[in-house]
Amino acid sequence: MPNPAPSPFLNHITQTLAQIDADGLMKSERMITSAQAGRISVNHEGVTHERVVNLCANNYLGLADHPALIAAAKGAMDDLGYGMASVRFICGTQDLHRQLEARLARFLGHDDSILFAACFDANGGLFEPLLGTEDAVISDSLNHASIIDGIRLCKARRYRFANSDMADLRTQLEAARADGARFIMIATDGVFSMDGYLARLPEIRALADEFGALLMVDDCHATGFMGPQGRGTPAHFGVQADVMTGTLGKALGGALGGYIAGPQPLIDLLRQRARPYLFSNALPPAIVAAGLAALDLVEAGDDLRAQLFENAAYWRAGLADAGFGLLDGAHPIIPVMLGDAKLAQAMAADLFQRGVYVAGFFFPVVPKGAARIRTQMNAKLTRDDLNFALDAFKAAGKATGVLK
Incomplete structure (x- = not known):
């Protein structure tokens, strides 16, 4: 069947693409x-x-082609198959998934963790189940798009502070308290990936403690190589984040998969209500097994x-x-x-x-x-x-x- 004649909508999109190209912004x-x-x-x-x-x-x-990860992935496919064909709570959870979640939690110093298809999904699913209209989330202005999108999906009041500006963070914390926020969560990248800057976590942690706020850190560009044994930017600075998100898709093997690590009740609630977790296929066995092998290599x-x-x-x-x-x-x-x-x-x-x-x-x-x-x-x-x-x-x- 021939394609229909161009519609005004498709003409508009074509013009938009032409302008992107003319501006030198076309990605290839x-x-x-x-x-x-x-x-x-x-x-x-x-x-x-x-x-x-x-x-x-x-x-x-340099682990993306490491023989140990390749062998672990091949072995998992031989023993456990190619894919799960289901979400976790129906029939998509294997013992391997729980092994990796427990291992990640121990590695990062938290009670438990929960796996997602990607850290974009982890950040997208984090805020909405935890924060309501009575609450507030305060986000660094240079946070990753996935944090921004995740915050947009929740009903909490939103505040933003200038990148790594502790005076502005204090101002936003004061505003959230003055506005009557029940719970406050500060959200920051551990490393701002476009610049290579580290978040000022000791100062952020001190402000969080002063105002009784939670600290969430996305550590995608740090897990595996920052801090003792590669345990990330909080470990690098000697502080504790209340919630950490991260990925298997960078230093931990470079494939895909994300996670959230934190206190047990928080992880338990996310298993019940985090939409990207509830409505996405479980990670395939090969990815999970390679993730475990990657952690062995990272710790040593x-x-x-x-x-x-x-x-x-x-x-x-x-x-x-x-x-x-x-x-x-x-x-x-x-x-x-x-x-x-x-x-x-x-x-x-x-x-x-x-x-x-x-x-x-x-x-x-x-x-x-x-x-x-x-x-x-x-x-x-x-x-x-x-x-x-x-x-x-x-x-x-x-x-x-x-x-x-």
């Missing part, structure tokens, strides 16, 4: 034809580029963490010496600030031709005028990889006019 995808790793093969526009240095994956510890992974931060320091120093504009920090996320979206895309394309895989970040992922190339370090990158990439950055910087 390149096909990786190898395992995710420090060096990858990429097919772009019909041409395969072999052994490209990969500087934009969330594969912080001081060498990987040391290499990751050694790489990050070397890379940051090399970029700074070359003259690139960077944001301050010590996290393995190291953004190269360019300002203009088209420039970020042009430099990313130039780098790809030189054998370095990066992505330009621009509005709406970051504010207008703050476009960048976000580089991310990996424990499996070698010094030769980093030197090769630094040479490519210098050449691409000169070719695009970023460097003089």
Whole structure:
């Protein structure tokens, strides 16, 4: 059957896409034809580029292609099948799911945890069951989109404080108390992923305690490599978060799956009422088994963490010496600030031709005028990889006019 004639609605969408493209904001995808790793093969526009240095994956510890995770996933499929074909409370829970939830809880220092298909779902399902119209949630202005969307779904009164501005957080806490809030939850990323900044958790914790508020931390870009044994930003700072969310899709293997960890009654209520949990298929056995194997490697992974931060320091120093504009920090996320979206895309394309895989970040992922190339370090990158990439950055910087 032929397609119907274009409708005004589809014409409108086509015009919107054309404007996105004209503004230099169109995102494109390149096909990786190898395992995710420090060096990858990429097919772009019909041409395969072999052994490209990969500087934009969330594969912080290099576990995405680790043999132990692959073996665990294969073994789970042999023993337990491919998929669960059900949500958890009907017939989708296996003993493996509860093993991983208990293991994550112990690792993070909480009573229990609950698994979701992704941390986007975990954040989307967290707030609505816990907070009502009598309550308040106070969110950092740079929080991840999943926290913003999760807060939108709940009926609590919403307050926002400027990124890491403790005076503003105090002002919002005072406003919530003055407005008669029954319970207050402060929500923050542990690491702000576009910038590589760490939340000021000791000060936030102190303010939460002063005002009798709960502290929620999304630790996706920290679990596995920040803090002792990689237990995250709260452990890094020596404080306790009341609720933590995180992912298996970054340092813990790089596949998919999210979680919420916290006090037992809170987790029990989420099992009853968190909609993404109640209405999504259970994680497949292969993912869960690999998650358990990843935690084994992470807990014994001081060498990987040391290499990751050694790489990050070397890379940051090399970029700074070359003259690139960077944001301050010590996290393995190291953004190269360019300002203009088209420039970020042009430099990313130039780098790809030189054998370095990066992505330009621009509005709406970051504010207008703050476009960048976000580089991310990996424990499996070698010094030769980093030197090769630094040479490519210098050449691409000169070719695009970023460097003089």
